[in-house]
Amino acid sequence: MDLDPVRIIEAVLFSSPQPVKISDMEIQTQLPSATVRKAVKDLTSEYEKKETSLRVAKVGSGYALLLKDEYAPFGRAFAPKEIPDNILRTATWIAYHQPVMQSDLAHALGSKTYTDVRELHDLGLISMKKKGHSYVLSTTKKFPEYFGINGTSPTAIKKYLEERAKGN
Structure with missing residues (x-):
């Protein structure tokens, strides 16, 4: 079964409490660098186009799945x-x-x-x-x-x- 690299990167970002570096995604997913970079780019574009409360953001030297600013106050009330x-x-x-x-x-x-x-x-x-x-x-x-x-x-x-x- 071949899994979609975009969904794999989405799972990584969703699961991580901290931003994840491209190099760490490569190591953990065993995906080639070019595949990881393209998946991050595609996922970022996908979230920009979707009507969703989430976005992919470059944070420092890594990437994270975050709430869009306008939805953050609603999420904060439930976040530990x-x-x-x-x-x-x-x-x-x-x-x-x-x-x-x-x-x-x-x-x-x-x-x-x-x-x-x-x-x-x-x-x-x-x-x-x-x-x-x-x-x-x-x-x-x-x-x-x-x-x-x-x-x-x-x-x-x-x-x-x-x-x-x-x-x-």
Whole structure:
């Protein structure tokens, strides 16, 4: 039985909680590189044409099956929360103001942020570089991948956060 490569890639993206790199799709599916790339392109086009709440998006160095922006609020109500709100607030502050000193962050948001920073660092979402008695905090490449932000630069992340704050 020959399976359709587009449906195989769709199954991969549907099943993965994180964006998947082309190279990882090749390894896991045993499909040739050209076949995987064409399947991703065809699937992206298919979802753009369909009247569906889903889209295929390039997220960082991988691809993900995401909700279209206008449907995301409905899905969020049912999605399990992986990161508590207080830690998300800290992550947003770091992402928006990066690079930011941990001492400045604690002054702005309170001493609880030290615990939040440790958790965000453990998740691989932020980097910490020692500077004096504090740390300089910045987002990692995993940060935009995790949150579905298209672009890894601090400017792209800040723009994304500003758009979300406006409700776009």
